[in-house]
Amino acid sequence: MRKKTVAGNWKMNLNKDEAVRLFGEIELRSEDVQDEVNLMVFPGHIYLDALLTARSYSSRILIGAQNFHPAEKGAYTGESSVAQLKQLGVDAVLIGHSERREYFGESHAFLKEKVNAAISHDLIPVFCCGEPLEIREKGEQEEYVQRQLEESLFHLPVTDFAKVVIAYEPIWAIGTGKTATKEQAEDMHSFIRSLVQLKYRQDTSDRTTILYGGSCNPSNAEELFSMPNVDGGLIGGASLKAEDFLQIARKR
Incomplete structure (x- = not known):
């Protein structure tokens, strides 16, 4: 069955010393996070090499890139x-984050190219999807996410799709302090899983990891993660403090 995953998206934050220090704290203190929890961090692009160099040989933490070009x-x-x-x-790459879609005009077709490139180089694609507030208010969030x-x-064959992690991020909850209720999160995660089942098959759907992102923090993570189709979180601001990030990772 799928493993819980907690991933930190550091976005355009921290300087080099801060990034290395934060990673070191997470790595050192990750021993008390259960083995069945996958930990990932996505630092600023220019600090990838510094973190990969600092990572210990036995580290359990995967390091990912926030962006890349498919060529x-x-x-x-x-x-x-x-x-x-x-x-x-x-180890991994973010694809389709709402900020890349909105600020840099990344289209569905371009994101498809990025998915193909990540798969071809055996990197884990963490594919982000989610609706803006106006779509949610119209009740059209399922159609919106389905199209994404x-x-x-x-388009991926089942063997390649099995390598993908999906992150549902309602855009109206990213960096706003608003969070989807556990019921709203579960409804969308359940819907996404049903789409995977229809496109592929039951066993693939059962194994697909679907994360929630959008103002997830230590105070609300436990109730979100208690939902049967929520397999962890893609964490923004709360991932910039080691204790907050690890508290979230300890939630069940």
């Missing part, structure tokens, strides 16, 4: 290829 190489000033990230030793999955993810 193998070429005239893409300021970008990094998935091949370059793989050579560094990166169908146009960027559901």
Whole structure:
């Protein structure tokens, strides 16, 4: 069965010393987090090498990149290829975060290319999906999320899809202090799992990890994670403090 996963998206925060120190604290204190919990962090891009160098040989923490370009190489000033990230030793990549979609215009088709590139280099794609407030208020959130999955993810054969982690992030709850209720989170996670079952099969659906993201913190993580289809969280602000992040990871 699927394992609980807690992933920290540090976004454009921390300097190098702070990033290395935070990673070291998480790594040192992760011993009291149950073995069946996967831990991941997504630091700022320019600190990936520093964290990968600092990571101990026996570390349980996966390190991921917040962004990459799907091309193998070429005239893409300021970008990094998935091949370059793989050579560094990166384990995972974020794809489809709402901030990349909104601020950088990443389309469904472009995200599909990124999914393919990540899979081709054996990196774990953490695929983000979720609706803005106006869509939620219209009651059209399921159709909105279904389109995101169908146009960027559901082209994969079952063997490749099995490598994907899905993160549901209601955009109206990201960095706003608002959080979906446990019932709202469970409803969408259950819906996503039903789509996976229809597209692929029951055993694939049962094994697919679906995370919740959107102002998840130590005070609300336990009730969110208590839902049967919520397999952990993609954590933003609360991942910038080791104790907060680890408290969330300890929640069941």
